[in-house]
Amino acid sequence: MFEKLKDYSNLIVLPHSVFALPFALASLLVATNGHPSLRLSLLVILAMVLARTFGMAYNRVVDAELDAQNPRTENREIPKGKVTKRQAQILAWVCGMGFVGTCYFINGLAFNFAPLVLAVLLFYSHTKRFTWLCHVILGFCLGMAPVGAWIAAKGFVGVSESFWLLGAVTFFVAGFDILYSIQDVDFDKAHGLHSWATQWGVSSCLKASRYFHVGMLAFLAGFGGFCGFSTVYTGGVGFLGVFLFYQHNKIYVYDRDHKNQAFKLPIDILPINGGVSVIFLLVVIISLYTETVTWHLPWPF
Secondary structure, three states: OHHHHHHHHHHHOHHHHHHOHHHHHHHHHHHOOOOOOHHHHHHHHHHHHHHHHHHHHHHHHHOHHHHHHOOOOOOOOOOOOOOOHHHHHHHHHHHHHHHHHHHHHHOHHHHHHHHHHHHHHHHHOOHHHOOOOHHHHHHHHHHHHHHHHHHHHHOOOOOOOHHHHHHHHHHHHHHHHHHHHHHHHHHHHHOOOOOHHHHHOHHHHHHHHHHHHHHHHHHHHHHHHHHOOOHHHHHHHHHHHHHHHHHHHHHOOEOOOOOOOOEOOOOOHHHHHHHHHHHHHHHHHHHHHHHHOOOOOOOOO
């Protein structure tokens, strides 16, 4: 039983939830002035996990045949027979229905938007078959998380701080997904798949990733301005900027010891970027409770 649960966890790469969840929690904290109820917080986290599981499981089903042919992905759970396509489909649709049901208990607007969210997640899984902008669409999928958290807290959309986070997450995820796709550039070309690397080349990926991450920092700066944050937040975003600058100049570089100028992606790129998300959430928490929020206890339901 535990082995099967592990297989399902590996199928959806559960730890990668860290990319969007901290941004969603940051949005929730700002929308509730630092005091979300425990009930609302748990519902938002549950909705996020269910939506992401739905999207990942569906993506694995759609890509199962391609994954089996790709040396980098041939050991994934479906190609190896650890999880069948049927089981993955059931997981996807159970989580999809669970997501809609969770949104029902959040508020009416969240419930109304839930099918649209699922449709966008379904759409992404097919995008690399026809557009090299698939990385941006993936970023948008994760960027919906802070907007959803805002809707959960406020019950309306409007022009809100969450849209700055939508832009930030979109640019952040697209920036590192472009680099991640370099690993499959030869396979993608051979199978008619689209990515930034197949369209514009590897060297362009490095440049584009840097521009996207500069854009991310700009959106984060806009978010801080909208929230009325000042010193602590500015320093935190500045630290993230230095960290990203270091990544792009010391980690995301060509292997210049070889004549073919090969780009080698470090194995720890995903944990590193997960750390960026967590650091941002900590910056927002510190900013909220030192600049704008008056403490009161207990944490209310």
